[in-house]
Structure formats: C-alpha cells, structure tokens
Ligand SMILES: Nc1ncnc2c1ncn2[C@@H]1O[C@H](COP(=O)(O)OP(=O)(O)OP(=O)(O)O)[C@@H](O)[C@H]1O
C-alpha cells in the first residue's frame with residue numbers, strides 16, 4: 088500500500104536522505120532500524136508531508152503523497168505518532184482524544200478507553216500531567232481514532248521503563264490482532280521490540296536502506312545486528 | 328459614592344468593549360503567531376456600518392447584524408487574498424501588510440463617509456436611565472455590559488467546551504500535531520480570524536451610540552487592545568478578559584480623579600505589569616491547569 092521510492096530529503100542545505108526506499112503492504116508490520124541520526128525520523132516526516140522531498144516519490148495505493156500538505160496525507164489513512172509523542176498540554180486527556188475523533192470510523196472514544204483503561208482514569212487531567220508511558224498510550228489511542236490504514240510509530244518505547252515497554256508491546260500486539268487490515272510502520276532502536284512487533288525490517292544507514300530482512304533472518308544474523316545497529320552479539324545480549 | 332459607582336460601571340462597560348476587541352487579537356495571535364495591525368479597522372468599520380444601515384433602515388439591531396456580517400465577509404476576503412500570501416514571511420511583513428490595509432481602510436472611510444465624526448442614535452427602547460435602588464444608570468450602557476458579558480460567556484464555552492475550541496487551543500500549542508490528526512490548520516485559522524474580526528466589529532457597533540463613529544477610532548482601539556493583551560498575557564482568553572476589565576476600570580476611575588491623564592493610565596499600567604510580571608497577569612500556560 089505504501090511505497091517510498093528513492094527519496095532525497097534534508098533540512099536546508101544539509102541533505103539527510105539519499106535515495107531511501109521502502110514498502111509496506113496492507114496488513115503488514117514493517118520495522119525501520121538504524122543508528123542514531125541514520126535518518127529514520129526524517130524518513131517518517133517526509134512520508135507525512137512534514138518535510139519536502141527533493142527527489143523520488145511517495146505513493147499510497149497508487150496515489151502520490153509527496154507534495155500534499157500533512158492533513159491531506161493523514162486523510163489518506165496515514166496516522167503517525169511522532170517521536171515527541173505530541174500530547175497537547177493545553178488540553179485534557181479527553182480533549183486530546185476528542186479532536187482526533189472522525190465520523191464514520193469503527194474505533195471510537197470508548198474503544199480508546201477500553202484499549203488503555205489508564206486513560207479513562209485520567210481523562211479530566213491536563214495532558215501536561217501524564218507520565219511518559221501514559222503519553223505514549225494517549226498518542227497511540229489518538230492515532231487509532233482516525234481509523235487509519237497505516238499506523239506509523241516513531242520509537243514508541245523510547246525512554247520508558249522496562250515494565251512499561253512490555254506493556255506497550257502487548258498493547259500494540261493487541262491492536263495488530265484486532266485490526267488485521269491495518270498496516271504498521273515502526274521505527275525502533277530497541278531491536279527486541281522491533282523483532283517482537285514487525286514481520287520484516289529495513290536497516291537505514293546514512294540516509295538509505297542498506298539491508299532488508301525478515302524477522303527470522305534478522306534475529307539469526309548477529310553480524311548484521313552488530314554491523315548496522317551496534318548491537319553486541321546474541322550471547323552478550325542474553326547475559327546483559 | 329454615586330459618582331464612583333457610576334465610574335465603576337462605566338469602567339466595566341469600557342472594559343467589556345476592550346475585551347471584545349482584544350480577544351480577537353489574542354485568538355489570532357495564539358494560533359498563527361500573527362499580529363494583526365488591521366484589527367482596529369474591523370472595529371472602525373463595525374461602527375460606520377452600524378451608522379449607515381441605521382440611517383437607511385432605522386433599526387439598530389438590523390444595523391448591528393449587517394455591520395458585523397459585512398465586516399466578517401471583508402475579513403474572510405482579506406485573510407484569503409492578502410494574509411494567506413504572507414504567513415510564511417517574517418513578522419515585519421505581517422506588520423507592514425496589515426498596517427497598509429489599515430491605512431487603506433481608514434482613508435476609504437474618510438472618502439466614503441467624511442473625516443468628521445458621525446453620531447449614532449441610541450435605540451429608542453434603550454434610552455433613559457435604569458433605577459437600581461437609590462442609583463440610576465443609563466440603560467443603554469447597562470445593556471452593553473450584559474450583552475458583552477453574554478458574548479464572553481459564549482466565547483468561553485466555545486473555546487473551553489467544544490471540539491472547535493480544543494482544536495484552537497491545540498493548534499496554538501502545536502500546528503504540527505493538529506495537522507497530523509488530519510485537520511486543516513489553515514482553515515482553522517481562517518475561521519478564527521473571521522470570528523475575531525466579527526467580535527471587533529460587534530464592539531464597534533455596540534459602542535457607536537455612545538462615542539459616535541470617527542476615522543481615528545480604530546487605531547485608538549487597537550492601541551488599547553495591545554495594552555490589554557500585554558497586561559493579560561498575549562494569547563490568553565481569561566487574560567484578555569481580566570486585562571480588559573482592569574484597563575477599562577482604571578481608565579474610567581482615572582477620568583474622575585485626573586481627567587487629563589486618563590489616556591495615560593493604561594500605558595502606565597502596562598509598564599508596571601511588564602516590570603513585575605512580564606508574562607502578563609494570566610499567561611496562556613496557566614490555563615491548562617485551571
Ligand atoms: N530539524 C533539523 N534540522 C537540521 N538537522 C536535523 C534536524 N532534525 C534532524 N536533523 C539531523 O538529521 C539527521 C537525521 O536525523 P533523524 O532524526 O532522522 O535521525 P534518526 O534516525 O531518527 O535518529 P534517532 O534514533 O536519534 O531518532 C541527524 O544528523 C540530525 O542531526
């Protein structure tokens with residue numbers, strides 16, 4: 088459904104992406120891995136129209152997305168939770184959800200609360216008072232309210248305590264089970280999380296894809312992990 | 328006592344008018360970080376529109392409604408035709424362009440009407456005094472206070488209790504986040520801009536039977552609205568209300584104590600607030616917690 092073909096993008100004069108390409112099929116979960124500064128966030132921002140591309144093309148179900156303003160990209164069925172999560176501090180938890188509600192989608196406010204009961208408890212609180220985990224829950228629930236065809240998550244477990252990371256992984260797995268037609272594009276630094284959630288993976292380095300592998304292949308390739316992700320070998324990881 | 332009571336009510340009435348003007352400025356600044364120097368012109372045209380329609384039809388209510396609608400339409404055209412082209416530019420261009428629009432509109436007013444002030448008759452039903460116990464106060468001025476207070480209440484409801492209001496507040500905090508949710512922030516801003524313009528026009532219309540209409544009234548109101556925004560905290564709804572009432576009451580009380588300096592009082596108050604609380608009395612950040 089989503090196809091990114093050889094895009095270049097950057098900030099002002101500094102080019103960050105050099106011909107980055109990836110594909111996400113309907114219902115599929117795809118991981119995007121890479122070291123700090125590899126250009127993962129930049130790729131996602133380019134997809135959402137937050138950053139112009141200077142070469143290549145981005146299409147969704149055959150329709151060109153590049154050049155569209157962000158809100159129209161979103162209306163094509165792409166929902167992104169940004170790296171900074173984007174919980175609005177001036178709004179209550181419930182208002183944060185309400186502004187995302189769209190008529191004619193199957194997933195409503197009650198579903199959001201059922202998915203993360205913690206949000207219901209805090210619905211009258213200001214967005215500014217949420218913990219990191221709660222912010223991520225709110226951001227994910229909010230992006231589901233639009234009834235997206237593709238969910239894009241930028242490091243959903245970044246900065247969360249290990250217990251919360253597990254909770255988050257389970258929640259995302261739950262969403263995958265209940266919305267099987269919805270695709271997922273996931274950026275993660277945490278390889279284990281990425282392996283647990285995605286079917287296929289791309290590794291990005293210096294602005295382009297240097298490796299693509301299925302979950303089984305990547306899990307069984309400590310060399311690749313070490314070379315591109317700076318992960319120590321499997322034995323060392325198990326000990327740590 | 329009677330004098331102070333009446334000056335206090337005058338101050339509240341004046342403050343409510345200032346509020347209606349300032350709140351539009353604040354709304355527009357909040358979402359787009361855009362300072363609109365043409366905002367005073369909407370107030371000006373609200374008063375002149377009322378004057379003319381009242382002359383033709385004799386109905387004050389019709390005149391106010393027509394003036395507000397015409398100004399809203401003008402604001403819509405101006406936002407689409409002029410402002411949409413300059414948002415991306417530096418604030419200097421915003422000031423230049425909107426100040427240019429003000430000059431054009433002010434000169435147009437002088438040409439279409441006349442440079443001399445015009446009188447607007449107080450609607451028949453609202454003439455005379457209302458007796459409140461031992462104390463009598465002009466009925467029309469009381470009406471202004473009531474109508475403006477209703478307006479403020481409605482606005483509060485709109486901004487704090489509706490989805491549109493949540494979008495306005497959310498958009499003011501992060502345009503990016505709101506656009507990621509599929510919302511056209513540009514359209515949100517157009518609506519906001521037109522709403523702000525309509526409120527300023529409404530203020531000009533309401534005030535016209537009291538002070539008449541003259542070509543300089545827009546610039547005058549804009550200056551006070553800026554003071555109000557600075558005192559209250561730019562971008563804050565409750566700040567605009569508190570700031571407007573404070574400035575209105577201070578100005579009005581000062582008139583009876585020190586007539587010559589009344590105009591200065593607002594600026595002195597602003598300087599004091601800037602010295603003691605540079606972020607304003609009720610800055611935006613405190614609203615989420617309230
Ligand atoms: N707004 C910006 N202006 C200029 N340079 C930027 C900006 N944002 C990111 N960069 C640079 O672009 C490069 C890629 O950044 P990007 O955020 O895409 O990396 P990333 O792969 O998401 O890394 P991380 O894992 O740290 O989130 C980095 O060198 C970064 O310094």
Ligand SMILES: [Mg+2]
Pocket residue numbers: 127128129170241
């Ligand atoms: Mg990143």
